[in-house]
Amino acid sequence: xxxxxxxxxxxxxxxxxxxxxxxxxxxxxxxxxxxxxxxxxxxxxxxxxxxxxxxxxxxxxxxxxxxxxxxxxxxxxxxxxxxxxxxxxxxxxxxxxxxxxxxxxxxxxxxxxxxxxxxxxxxxxxxxxxxxxxxxxxxxxxxxxxxxxxxxxxxxxxxxxxxxxxxxxxxxxxxxxxxxxxxxxxxxxxxxxxxxxxxxxxxxxxxxxxxxxxxxxxxxxxxxxxxxxxxxxxxxxxxxxxx
Ligand code: 6PG
Numbered sequence: 001x002x003x004x005x006x007x008x009x010x011x012x013x014x015x016x017x018x019x020x021x022x023x024x025x026x027x028x029x030x031x032x033x034x035x036x037x038x039x040x041x042x043x044x045x046x047x048x049x050x051x052x053x054x055x056x057x058x059x060x061x062x063x064x065x066x067x068x069x070x071x072x073x074x075x076x077x078x079x080x081x082x083x084x085x086x087x088x089x090x091x092x093x094x095x096x097x098x099x100x101x102x103x104x105x106x107x108x109x110x111x112x113x114x115x116x117x118x119x120x121x122x123x124x125x126x127x128x129x130x131x132x133x134x135x136x137x138x139x140x141x142x143x144x145x146x147x148x149x150x151x152x153x154x155x156x157x158x159x160x161x162x163x164x165x166x167x168x169x170x171x172x173x174x175x176x177x178x179x180x181x182x183x184x185x186x187x188x189x190x191x192x193x194x195x196x197x198x199x200x201x202x203x204x205x206x207x208x209x210x211x212x213x214x215x216x217x218x219x220x221x222x223x224x225x226x227x228x229x230x231x232x233x234x235x236x237x238x239x240x241x242x243x
Contacts, residue, residue, distance in 0.1 A: 016230055033065070037067075037179060067097065122183070
């Protein structure tokens, strides 16, 4: 596991974009394609803006890039809460990626049907032999320790069979569709992007490896892949300085 602490979210986003490009070039070279799952939330928006600017993507053939999501709210693609809308508007609409390479979670179908359709989409794309292995999965962490839409105490936390699971939340929150832990943990590269003082407590808790993982984000432990935490100084402010 690698932890990198940046001065601010701008510096973090630039390095995350570089890692995205590096992973894409490497994956395309070795397997002819690059598969990445994007997270929702606000933290990755700077990254998406940089990826959309095309600063250094000249080496990428976007026709060999396939974009998925780690989770989605059960809303339509034009809804302000849609994770797809944010990434499409800032990034995917600005690069030459074919529509068929953008694998949107159909949130407007509701959690159960949306999860069923995405589970099928993943099996159709990756094949039905074993658990899909994304080249890169970008994740955030909520203050309660959730990641993707795997919330503390939720059924999705214990899902071992489905690749995508439905998430029913309180009426005040939108229901969700989420990738499940077996899929997250089978990725080649998992990158957590976490910023802000409000996340300092949960980060300190998750990084305290003397404790059994108690939070969903702490249960993201790639079987074979790389796990990286990109933090800004505020989110890292409660980390014990390792001697
Ligand atoms: C979502 C995300 C979720 C997010 C965290 C952090 O759909 O909301 O996938 O897991 O990454 O809640 O959100 P922020 O980046 O906005 O703090």
